[in-house]
Amino acid sequence: MNKRYTITGAVALSALIAGCGGSSGSDSPEPTPTPPAPAPQLSCAEITTEALDLEGLVITKASQNGAEESSPAHCLVEGNLHARKSEVDNQQYAIGFEVRLPEDWNGRFFFQGGGGTDGAINPAMGSLPGEGNTTTALALGYAVASTDGGHKSVDDGTPAGGSLFGLDPQARVDYGYNAVGEVTQVAQNLIERHYDSAAHHSYFVGCSNGGRQGMVAASRFAHLYDGIIAGNPGFNLPQAGIQHAWDNQQFAKVAPIDADSGLPIIQDAFTMQDMGLVANAALQQCDALDGLADGLISNLAACDATFDPDQHLPRCEGAKDASCLSAEQIDALKGVFGGPKNSQGEQLYASWPWDAGVGEMGWRLWKLAMPFPNPTPTIPNSIIATMGGSSLPYVFMTPPSPVSGAGHGLIDYLLSYNFDSDAPGIYRTNNVYTESAMSFMTPPNPSDLSAFRDRGSKMIVYHGNSDPVFSVHDTINWYENLGAADAKAADYARLFTIPGQNHCSGGPSTSQFDMLTALVDWVEEGKAPDQIIAQASAGSSLGDNVQSRPLCPHPQYAQYDGKGDPKVASSFACVAPNTAG
Structure with a gap:
């Protein structure tokens, strides 16, 4: 964004101006410049295009939603960025988004990753990774944002409609990475203006294409996130x-x-x-x-x-x-x-x-x-x-x-x-498509997360071993290359593979887990996840043989201790492959 108004930024600027005052040479010092008034805090009804005054931003809706069974009372903001008509395919494009701002805010921001080829704004409820979750990030008090990836799917009556945006070069880039960065900055601005306070921590959570977005964000937008969960990431999509x-x-x-x-x-x-x-x-x-x-x-x-x-x-x-x-x-x-x-x-x-x-x-x-x-x-x-x-x-x-x-x-x-x-x-x-797919879809340098590391941010990646869409071997190769480039990679990035799991869920697997709490504890308390306890889903074909297992950070795996209850996680330890008996 070329223009971003923030309260803290305005205050810092006024303090800098005041500190740079000098003498005019007269006996009386020059008066200290009056700092500009901070931007006013905005109620939900006051959130408008004009009030936010951000380049390319249009607010189409800001409404107060009462508490319901599935969501707390919150302000729903809808809008778009950089609306345009393509010179290549003559279609209309914009980066659509929504942000939900709960009344009982916990001080955190949650970006909800997309899926597939995007093309629609999924309600920004804050879906949590793992099966069987009965709550959402919004219900937990997070401010949540989501985006359509910079395009709308076309209903042409065929399966190709969701991919037609690929004819436009800017829509490709927006889908690949730009929409996430742009919407995150707008959402963080909205949070600061609405609550009169910036989020104390910002998180990105997604699976599949959302997992890919998370890995790209760790590379391209390291300054915007304190923690990222990237599930079954198709980072080489x-x-x-x-x-x-x-x-x-x-x-x-x-x-x-x-x-x-x-x-x-x-x-x-x-x-x-x-x-x-x-x-x-x-x-x-x-x-x-x-x-x-x-x-x-x-x-x-x-x-x-x-x-x-x-x-x-x-x-x-x-x-x-x-x-x-x-x-x-x-x-x-x-x-x-x-x-x-x-x-x-x-x-x-x-x-x-x-x-x-x-x-x-x-x-x-x-x-x-x-x-x-x-x-x-x-x-x-x-x-x-x-x-x-x-x-x-x-x-x-x-x-x-x-x-x-x-x-x-x-x-x-x-x-x-x-x-x-x-x-x-x-x-x-x-000369028209100046970025290749392998440029706009993937992290620029997957083995270099130094900016993310130096900021103190943390990332959890998980991947099902029976994922039919993106190979867990590809993700393992990425993690091992990251470790080869930085011997201390496990201090800020950990990979958990999930035996039997299909794409983001399902399979004969322990697919119920709470990775958000594990990430928050790592980011905010410094408690690195040495294992994450996971339960078998209700419909799992594992039957009664398995109730829970530890998910282990790569390259470790869960090994049975030989004497405990074989159904539960406490009878297993995370061990390195060369310690297997």
């Missing part, structure tokens, strides 16, 4: 977009062919039962590597070193039946889990772990099919074939590759994607 094309091409190799159209029915490449065989094979080889066979593969590093799909997946000796996988299916899975490569064998994205959660619906709906009847089975309805199929050509490729979202347009694009000639497009720029 353009590379993950290439994985979506790769997955569909691997699945198509073993999918049955529709007799009428000659097209592959990708959702039938693997049944739920097939993927259950994969999950069971991983459990058979890896479950006990943490000292207890309980349905959780906690020692991920040992499993990565142990599991061999050629040896351990059940291979059919004759005709395919429900107890085995065909040789072609095993080869396809090896391709998927190995990650995308070009014809030279160069890795284009990370590999993926073999974990128990791959047999769950939370894995399948992203990779293969939604859990409801598909009226046109030759058009995949999985999320990577719909959302991924449109974001890759429109948002991540330079220049954008307009693709029809209707009919077979998206899947045709993914199945024809060339990993030699097309994949470099995520790094390209031209």
Whole structure:
């Protein structure tokens, strides 16, 4: 922002002016300049465009909301920034946002991360990480902000509508990082003007694309946040977009062919039962590597070193039946889990772990099919074939590759994607799109969080081991590179991997946890999280075997002590992989 009025800033400036007064040479000293009056505190009704006077800001609504069952009494402020008409696609754009300011404020600010391709302003209630939460940041007294990422999704009747903003270069940048920085500054200004006091601590919390935003914020906007929670972060999202094309091409190799159209029915490449065989094979080889066979593969590093799909997946000796996988299916899975490569064998994205959660619906709906009847089975309805199929050509490729979202347009694009000639497009720029996708979507230098560290800020990253969208291996690689660049990285950033968890939730996992309290205690009390206790969700397929487990900071994992109640966290200790017995 070029103009930002703050009460504390005005007072500091007036004090500086007063301290610089000198003598005119006469017997009488010059009078001390009268400091400017501080900006008045604004009630909810007084929050207007004119009162805030910030460049590019328009307030469209400021209303007092009474207490309800799901939220406390608060002031709801809605607005937008930098409204414009694109010279590239002739569409209207603005950075939309809302901020909720509770009457009973706890003195803290909470930025609520987005999801997917954004495109809508989700109510700024302050969703908390983990399953089963019965409260929100707003209910806890935080002032909360959210944004649409700088664009509105277009309802064109196809899955591509949410990605059409990628035709506009500034909308790409706003989505990638700029909207978060701009809205955070407006929200912090609003807080100071409304409460007559700045927030004493500011937090960012998000999962998926929100987790990516958090990691980008730690790099680009370190001065704005004291603490960040980044869940299942797709911080290399353009590379993950290439994985979506790769997955569909691997699945198509073993999918049955529709007799009428000659097209592959990708959702039938693997049944739920097939993927259950994969999950069971991983459990058979890896479950006990943490000292207890309980349905959780906690020692991920040992499993990565142990599991061999050629040896351990059940291979059919004759005709395919429900107890085995065909040789072609095993080869396809090896391709998927190995990650995308070009014809030279160069890795284009990370590999993926073999974990128990791959047999769950939370894995399948992203990779293969939604859990409801598909009226046109030759058009995949999985999320990577719909959302991924449109974001890759429109948002991540330079220049954008307009693709029809209707009919077979998206899947045709993914199945024809060339990993030699097309994949470099995520790094390209031209005279219109001057920032590549890998520039505007990712942290500028993922291994350098020195500004964040030097400010005293803290970051918790968590990632499910069975995430079908973003590979936990990619996040582990980031964290290990961070540690290689800074031996004291664990003093300000910690990674917690979650056995069995799918994308941000679900799977045979302990997905109920309170990471916000852990972060606040670290930031404000200096209590670093040596473990975070997590409970199994009510609907978890773990059944009665698991009630709770400690989530451990990487590279540690939860190892059974050999004598305590195997259901509860107190019988487990966080240990380094080389201490396993």
